[in-house]
Amino acid sequence: MAGVWKRWIKNSRQQELFEKAERIAEEARKHISDTDREASFSYETLNVIKEERYPSMSLPESEGGKGLSLYEFLLMQEKIAEGDGAVALSIGWHMGIMMELSQEQLWEKTSYNRLVNEVISEQKVVNRAATEPATGSPTRGGLPETKAVRRGDQYILNGRKSFTSMAEHLDYYIVSAYVEDKDTVGWFLIDRHQPGLSVDKTWDTLGMRGTASDDLVMEDVELQESDLVELKSGSKSSPKGWLLHIPACYLGIAVAARNDAVAFAKDFQPNSLDTPISEVSHIQDKIGEMEWKLLQAHSFLYSVARKWDEEPEQRNQMGAELAAVKLAVTNTANEVVDLAMRIAGGRGLSKTYAFEKYYRDVRAGLHNPPMDDAVVSMLAKQAIVEDD
Template sequence: MLDLFIRSDKQKDWLQKLRKLEAKYKNRAAEIDELAIFPKENIQELVDMGYPSVTLPANFGGEGLKVYDMVMLQETLASFDGSTALSIGWNLGVVGEIFETKSWTVKQLNFFAKEILNGALVNRAASEAQTGSPTRGGRPGTNAVRKNGAWVLTGRKTFTTMSPVLTYFLTSAWIEEEKMQGHFLLHKDLEGLSIEETWDVISMRGTGSHDLVLDGVTVDDSMLVERLDGPRGGKVNGWILHIPACYLGIAQAARDYAVHFSNHHAPNSLNGPISQLPNVQQLLGEIDLELIRARHLIYSVAAAYDDESRRGLIENELGVVKHTVTNSAINIVDKAMRIVGAKSLQRSNPLQRYYRDARAGLHNPPMDDMTIKKLALSAIEKDMAKKS
């Protein structure tokens, strides 16, 4: 199915590189999930092949891949192992967004680009227990106080994906003296910065999304890289499409397993495999219908975002993609499990892992209720504008 969307030799080259990892990543996936182990070996292999810097612009030394390219590679990687894909996807998205918006100073961008090219990994640390998702506009409970020409940060962040191997934490904090939110680039070795291993969930168990604890962390003024007057969620950011791309890859893996199973499972009550049964064919057809619909949506919106002349027109579509693809992934895995039957519930069967991992997408931003509400408000406002 993916071949239809390949547009360049660079995409083909990177897909070929990633597909060489397929067997080993799939073999490791069960243990990663069972023991909730962060896939350090997988991430290091991706670092060694230069994957974390693919969304860094070419003029900064990277591959210069766009959102469309990222979606394709992340979907493929997620079909091997969801935890690995979601983890590294945050790095790709953050890097892509930073260098696209260019809200940092030139000096900061040059410094950061060199770090990424040298293998540094980054993710945003924005969620907190008291504020919930940062996209809902809650003020950070983490505080930044200016002292002796530097900043001192104190607080705790939750859901810090890939925390075991992150080099930098792009951390939100409230600057009381300026009455606004700031984002600080914190190196993992700063005194007072630690990771508390709190990640104990049933989905995406290998993402290492532990708590980041900041106990009077002092950082240079140059590491205050962003100031925000309002919530970050107000900006159109196509790089969040790495999230639905991940769940699309998981859905594809579930589909492939179900098709293979139906072609090879032949109970003695039949004269052949269960793929000849009308009810199985119905489910397989519904699965591919969902996949085709979801895939065309995500790639069309990604292509529109990469076209700067159309970017401002798809603010609602980004949320729609995440909503549609995530819910489709859940439906696809459910149908695959219906085909396979009780065997899909065995802990040794990958479908039960796909089922649990796909559910995690509901809680990645933006949430379904926000997407639906935004569509409604947009329709209402446009109609009112016509009347006025």
Template sequence: MPEVVSKTLYDEIEALIPIFQSREPELDKLGSFPFENVNALVDLGYTKLILPEAYGGVNLSAYELVKYQTLIAKGDGATAISIGWHMGTLLGLRNNTAWPQQTYDFLLQKVAQGALINLVMSERGSGSPTRGGTMQTTATKVEGGYVLNGHKAFATLSPMLDYFISGVNLDGEDSFFLIPRHTDGVSILPVWDSVALRGSASHDIVLNDVFVPDHFLVQQADIANSVIRSPGGLLHIPACYLGIAEAARDYALHFATTYTPKSLGKPIIETVPTQQKIGEIELLLKQSRYILHGVAKEFDDGTVQLADLLAAKTTVVNHAITITDLAMRICGAQSLGAKSPLHRYYLHVRAGLHNPPTDDEILTLLAKATY
């Protein structure tokens, strides 16, 4: 992707930050979703840049992707995590050779026309697929295709999904199916009530006798280790929380430079305790960017190690939590005010602890990598 194009897109997304931030408080309501924000990114052509050039994209690098996703999250975390799953799914599919060619071509052509996609894997009560959870959703072979029945959870981007890739139990084997969102029998169950990233609308999807043609069975594999769940496709997750942390830093910095208590007679940024907290924030931000950007570049070069991808995720998410906490400490009790976004930012960054893979999984894998 030529640097001039990248710079232009960066400027265009940066111009959206204050607009996204102005809409962010409304996304704290139940049933909310950033329709206008997502449409703005689709209109920019952002959602198709991740496609290979043969399909109308520019083969967007993982390095550029995490930079853009961080920028979007600085404007609004719900928008970033939602569109990030679309982008990450496509990144995971980029070098996929397991799918039927006609289905692969079909989906990527739809994305080039503006379609949005996501992975919808989790099921309530069965555990995470990354931990070996077996799919309870079933597929039954019928003439010309399959009939799917089941109940999926945490379908981020659900109000605007056009297609989703889902894990299904087919004759005792976990398999992947491509499912058009607007197929008969597919319904959204609006149960998402999380206080963090509420605007992501990560509702449940119910499949009731949903028919899909034969070629929409796209892959039969170990779901936990499938190329569809490529760890590189999860790089958008830490990028999201880094962007939210940057927004928290900016808010705290503005507060510190403009708040002058009468008892002090000068802005609090001139005090050593405040400077120490700001210094801690800057150090954590630099560490986060360095590991995230470095791992993304290694992913692009084909030299990345799984342990480094996992380390980037847990490092950035936990740094984001600390950064946001420090920002709240700088602003004091005012950080809990209804007009301050900091209390929402703090809830949002904690959601990263529960995005896959979780810290305990990562630490166990890092430990096992040493012997």
């Protein structure tokens, strides 16, 4: 799909970033069979991610990063997802969190610099651990059952977090907990080597197996006051453009499925035909439908990303728009992969081809926040208010 990609690469810097993402995608692709079967994340892929200095790229240039714009970030994420969506989604959390911390200044400078210095110098990787078995997605408002109890000048942390992407490979965890003495939710920055931390290999899902999103378990983890880096604010959360890495990931999976479907159609010629199936009208109809769906999805995703980058004064009003992108793009990605499966026919169900993995992985996008029902409700309420 080189022609389509050229539409979105606007300059030499973006071309250079794209090529870095391509190298990560190529490495990720080599390990798909193992990571999908074992529900693991590849050390080799993580090494290439760090060699390309990707973990520090979303930080400002003044701090030693690359100062990625949202547009550039999504461009790279989508390309990595073509290689393996699980790798893109996993590292996308780290990249987005670093972008959020630098732009929103959520932490005290000392705590922020402590993490940033290690990300820049050693390409260390971090993720938030927020979801819990009992509360579900934190976007639904449930309080964490993980508790931090004050004991002298320390906090003692106990709890379990699910859906911790790259759990065994992270250098730091940013863990949410109910902080008893402050009667609110706080976030602790915890080194992976802290005693009392362990990873329970629970990840056994239909799709996105390669994210290795196992449970993080905390048993009497002793933390310093300085490890409490963030407290829940009483004010309404501002829109987060970096979360568009989610639809970008699933769009990358759809592009990979499209590419394989077109290649399959051009190569496959049953003995009942004198030509490859790419010459059959109903196959061409499906290819054409994939194309216009992908064009729509790309246009929506990248036009909103450009707006975020070029009109920062509009960001606080972009919540519904960002949510709509996620809904539209992830659903379109599912539709494109379904069409690719129909082109491949019964062969698409075989593990000889990648189609069945695309099909399993892309469905996970429907379960990443924000959920479709929440987005539809948000858009409806906005329309009603605007029409008053």
